[in-house]
Amino acid sequence: MGHGHPHHHHDHDHLTGEDLPPALDQSVPEDELSPEDVSRRRFLRRTGLLGAGVAATALATTQAAHAHDPVGEQDRYARGGFRWLAGDHHIHTQYSSDGQYRVFDQARHAYAHGLDWMVVTDHGSAAHAKIGVEKVNPDIVQTREQLKNLLVYQGLEWNIPAAEHATVFVHPGRNEVAVLKEFENAFDGSVKGAGDSTPANEALAVAGIRFLGEQVRRRRVEGALFLANHPARRGIDSPHELRGWREADPTVAIGMEGAPGHQAAGLPRATAGRARGFYDNNPSANSFPGYPLESYRTWGGFDWMTATVGGLWDSLLAEGKAWWITANSDSHANYLDTSQRGPGGDFNANGRYEDPVYGPPLTEAGDYWPGQYSRTHVGARSFSYRAVMDGLRAGRVWVDHGGLISGLDVRAREAGDRRASSGTPLGGVMRVKRGTNVEATIDIDLARTPNWSQFVPVLARVDVIAGAVTGPAADPDTFTAPATRVVKSFEVGRASGRVSFTYSFGQVSEPFYFRIRGTDGRRGAPGLMGAEVDPAGPALDVVGNADPWQDLWFYANPIWVLPS
Numbered sequence: 127m128g129h130g131h132p133h134h135h136h137d138h139d140h141l142t143g144e145d146l147p148p149a150l151d152q153s154v155p156e157d158e159l160s161p162e163d164v165s166r167r168r169f170l171r172r173t174g175l176l177g178a179g180v181a182a183t184a185l186a187t188t189q190a191a192h193a194h195d196p197v198g199e200q201d202r203y204a205r206g207g208f209r210w211l212a213g214d215h216h217i218h219t220q221y222s223s224d225g226q227y228r229v230f231d232q233a234r235h236a237y238a239h240g241l242d243w244m245v246v247t248d249h250g251s252a253a254h255a256k257i258g259v260e261k262v263n264p265d266i267v268q269t270r271e272q273l274k275n276l277l278v279y280q281g282l283e284w285n286i287p288a289a290e291h292a293t294v295f296v297h298p299g300r301n302e303v304a305v306l307k308e309f310e311n312a313f314d315g316s317v318k319g320a321g322d323s324t325p326a327n328e329a330l331a332v333a334g335i336r337f338l339g340e341q342v343r344r345r346r347v348e349g350a351l352f353l354a355n356h357p358a359r360r361g362i363d364s365p366h367e368l369r370g371w372r373e374a375d376p377t378v379a380i381g382m383e384g385a386p387g388h389q390a391a392g393l394p395r396a397t398a399g400r401a402r403g404f405y406d407n408n409p410s411a412n413s414f415p416g417y418p419l420e421s422y423r424t425w426g427g428f429d430w431m432t433a434t435v436g437g438l439w440d441s442l443l444a445e446g447k448a449w450w451i452t453a454n455s456d457s458h459a460n461y462l463d464t465s466q467r468g469p470g471g472d473f474n475a476n477g478r479y480e481d482p483v484y485g486p487p488l489t490e491a492g493d494y495w496p497g498q499y500s501r502t503h504v505g506a507r508s509f510s511y512r513a514v515m516d517g518l519r520a521g522r523v524w525v526d527h528g529g530l531i532s533g534l535d536v537r538a539r540e541a542g543d544r545r546a547s548s549g550t551p552l553g554g555v556m557r558v559k560r561g562t563n564v565e566a567t568i569d570i571d572l573a574r575t576p577n578w579s580q581f582v583p584v585l586a587r588v589d590v591i592a593g594a595v596t597g598p599a600a601d602p603d604t605f606t607a608p609a610t611r612v613v614k615s616f617e618v619g620r621a622s623g624r625v626s627f628t629y630s631f632g633q634v635s636e637p638f639y640f641r642i643r644g645t646d647g648r649r650g651a652p653g654l655m656g657a658e659v660d661p662a663g664p665a666l667d668v669v670g671n672a673d674p675w676q677d678l679w680f681y682a683n684p685i686w687v688l689p690s
Contacts, residue, residue: 228482531573557689
């Protein structure tokens with residue numbers, strides 16, 4: 127059984143940045159491996175866990191060393207041997223057909239709201255593909271110079287052929303514009319007229335992801351990442367498409383928005399209310415027919431694919447697939463901001479709107495500024511573009527709403543091991559001998575300061591969710607994981623400081639994974655799979671009456687445990 131107790135601060139060593147061991151490095155031929163490494167690789171392959179995203183952190187179970195880039199005491203993000211850098215990968219500017227803000231407007235607000243990194247993701251469109259990618263770049267470069275302590279990536283919001291939208295972004299460099307422009311012109315669903323859910327359009331999406339991976343292998347760009355945006359909003363991201371995107375290149379296609387942006391959209395209004403996240407759609411001809419009607423709404427502000435214990439996200443994790451979740455603002459026009467789109471201009475001709483001007487408060491807007499409500503926290507080894515992308519790719523990520531907590535470190539450990547540098551972190555794989563006693567340790571820094579709605583959030587409960595690793599699904603449209611459930615809930619019992627919890631899995635004999643979530647406890651309901659699976663999960667958000675500040679959650683990415 128688990129137990130709660132106050133957390134005591136320790137100085138943490140940093141994990142090494144060394145290369146993968148031969149068993150996990152798929153570029154090393156099997157005939158060059160030792161018998162032990164051959165056995166290890168084959169075991170990981172059988173369980174489906176020999177993926178680039180997972181393998182990148184598997185080393186964390188056994189290796190620790192001094193940091194290459196030490197974190198000073200003043201760095202409030204230091205925890206568990208990483209710099210936890212908060213960011214937002216889904217932000218729009220005046221170069222989007224439905225945007226209005228300058229790049230610098232979004233960046234300075236992101237920085238003021240505590241973010242360390244952000245991605246400019248203007249909408250893919252004919253105008254954007256033709257001139258917008260090039261025109262926004264000087265603004266991004268200038269913002270990088272003006273805000274040295276904020277990492278600003280250039281990306282775009284891809285109209286995925288046959289599916290929804292996705293964030294696509296690349297490492298800054300001399301080819302960032304060229305690669306994004308080539309990608310958008312060749313593979314954007316809007317540009318190519320490839321929006322319908324057909325096999326040919328699905329194949330075009332897969333080809334787009336493979337194109338991005340090829341640009342990295344050719345060293346045109348140092349890195350490229352894909353994250354599916356608002357995946358359940360219209361029901362057109364089918365389970366087999368998600369699996370297909372990941373399999374196309376798991377070093378590029380790494381995950382999805384666990385919680386969409388537009389979190390202010392569900393606030394009660396004088397006019398007709400909208401749904402939180404603008405999730406107020408219904409099935410269409412292109413929707414996957416197997417999804418229930420409940421999937422078209424958010425649950426505690428989170429997408430149905432993530433919020434449902436034993437649902438679609440868990441079905442991927444149960445296969446051993448590294449598929450991570452994020453959260454972001456999707457900022458277009460921000461609630462109560464006093465600006466409006468600049469008058470005049472011609473977006474189709476110029477690829478941008480005129481600079482914004484003063485205007486009446488945006489009382490009907492559905493968005494928050496980057497970092498104002500939603501944050502994605504990435505465990506990075508340094509403050510750099512590459513380190514953030516590496517952390518995202520490795521799954522060292524947790525997300526929160528409304529500043530519910532200020533710090534999180536989750537580890538899989540051998541029972542009784544409390545060394546600060548030990549244990550497997552988020553996104554990692556712990557490989558142990560069959561019969562080893564394994565436990566999860568959860569260290570949480572509770573909220574210390576008021577959030578942007580001027581109150582200090584109080585964490586009420588932490589849930590441990592666990593499920594068996596069952597291997598690849600026979601049906602690629604599987605979206606349930608019957609063996610996954612909430613195995614333990616901890617009542618927090620205090621409002622400030624640090625807390626720690628430990629949950630014992632006992633002597634392990636079969637592969638499994640676990641993940642963590644937490645809540646302020648204000649709203650809840652049994653999960654869609656039943657109370658025996660999830661007795662007190664997030665509740666279905668009410669259209670037109672969903673105050674996001676009164677329903678706060680955090681979610682963390684999984685850790686796998688593989689006994690052999």
